[in-house]
Amino acid sequence: MNWFITDNSAPSAELARIPELSYAEFYAQLCAELENPACHLGELFAMREQESRLRIFALLLDDTTSQVKICSYVYPYYCEDELPSIAARHPQAHPFEREISELYGIRFSDSPWDKPLRYPARRAVQGNTIDNYPFYKMEGESLHEVNVGPIHAGIIEPGAFRFICHGEKVLHLEIALGFQHRGVEEEFLRTDNRLRQTLLAESIAGDTAVAHATAFAAAIEKLSDCPPDPHSNLDRERAVALELERMAMHIADTGALCMDIGYQLGQVACEALRTMTINTTQIWCGNRFGKGLIRPFGSHYHIDQEMIRTIRSNVAEIKRRYNEVRENLKDTPSVLARFEQCGEVSLSQMTRIGGVGVAAKASGLCRDVRWSHPWGEYLRIGHRPIVKRQGDIMARLTTRCREVLQSAEYIDDLLSAMTHDERPTPAPRFDTRLAPLSLAFSLVEGWRGEICHCAVTDRQGALACYKVKDPSMHNWLALALAVRGAGISDFPINNKSFNLSYCGHDL
């Protein structure tokens, strides 16, 4: 076994220290490690290293040891050899291999699902266009297809869903994405303006602005020569912002699930509570989604005593009222009838597809980088993830419910710990030099799950590659599995119970 072993709080690594293996070795050691259910693929991506070669990196996350193991292989740019597919043995690799194929034309000989992923502008085969996505077909007189999207009924981002149904029953759902593709990763490299890059990070997924900006700031800080001031409250403030974002979005999802089953009381109560949560973020930083709050090395919005009091009292009130909604949902039979035993994803399915975040935890798979790969303030919090077993919509809902209460407690603890610390948060810095020929990654647990950013620098210390992974990249397949065998009319509530990101996936 030949790995570079590090963790989520270590500084960046020199590229030269990351083993460069043959594909046969790379394939063998990755496949072997992935047999361990505590390990999963955090990232697998290709970058053009020199004119003539691609270098492909894998980040393997080990939940029991908190280690992150990195290795790589090199593929000559104009080589046409086919490679054996890791996804053929470990389906969790499928979106990553599809991405590499789509961008660089590398073929994986036995790939189980060799299809375009998001139709990026710089794809290898320009003739593949999003309107001729090769949907899976099934023949049979009693079968019919239902196509939904790319534009959906509500105010929501676009994606295409193709159902193959037998009567009301869904036999297969295929999800085609890419409609939201804006060229995010490319834009990171087109500029060396750090502020512009920060704004890009905030717009990867606007509902996860805080988590993605935190991941960006951490990656940049790891690459810079000057560490952030360890004595300020910066880490605590970032954790408060992240947990507020989690609360707001979980509450929004609780309300959306209620709306889709026509349970108006739950819906309106959650709408009001979400408003209160995002308005709390707004009072702090001027933006309801926390845009502008997370900046490399510092913040413009130091939390003072008055702000501590405001946030604590709002959060306590939200927690109290949300808990009433939670208890009400649990003893309302018409709610349970719709959510229980609907859209089940088993633990073994979740493990095989490499699910993360709320969806994984609801199926009994403990994936939460606040616990397994802590960083910053989470090194001190000692987070205990909430894990359910049933894997149905109710489990995904109750995982969220419990996480809201847990986040509220964390926020209160963090803020009360700040009471005696008057040291102001430093101002952001956009001018730090980055270490040349290095790789830095950052893992952040956003409200959907594990976010991973990887930054690789060139000889001059400019970004040569910026790779973004939203948890949705892992979890879209879980939605497709959840609705297998379900009635098609249960699709909306299944979709809401995952609430995955389109733009975060399409980039």
Next chain:
Amino acid sequence: MSKFKVLRSHGKQFIPDLNAVTLPPIFRGRPSLDARTDEATRRALERLCPVGAITAEPFSLDTGRCLFCKECAMAHPDAVSFTNNYKMGSNDRRALVVTPGTDTTPFEADAVRERICSYFGHALRLRQVSAGGDGSTEMELNATGNVNFDFGRYGIEFTASPRHADGVVITGPITRNMAEALEICYRAIAEPKLIILAGSEAISGGLFAENRAIDRSFLATRTPDLLLPGNPVHPMTFIDGVMTLTGRKKRE
């Protein structure tokens, strides 16, 4: 029993008078520029803005490009400041460019097409199309109909089918992969129909304006009826803009 608890805590949530809403002072709304700013500072601001929203000569800030990061005001608080004025929407692209000494965004009520107020002044159904939007403006548009803002009280709502809609609200810089779907959706709406661009990214392309994944040809031959700056657009900016466009409110 548990229902009563929820109801009692919930109480009354709707905002009785939407016209009386003021946002907290820290909200980043319409910027204001100081005419006394010297040339060196203006040039520095022009260089600082990551999306080219600030021009040094003549000194101006284009809210149709601005992403409201406030870094300009943080660096030069005497030259630029952000107010909590959310009334930033206009039917005129040029009106979004803020110049020194102004504190309202002009709205050209006379330039609104004749049938808009008579057709849509009492009820309006809109179809939203996200074309590369990051999800935040979409959530704010959803929020306009929620229990707090309850924009539906004015007969203004979002609808699922473009056949039932009187216009389209576009978010995002308009991606190449969504260009055709947007076109089809827009064509399915009966005349007269509105085009509303929600968010600075929809208005100017934002951070992605130059990216080849973007295709803004939809706008090449069409004039939007309403442009709403923001990152994301605050629900009040949307409500104020639509009410002003349909003649139910005047920009003072």
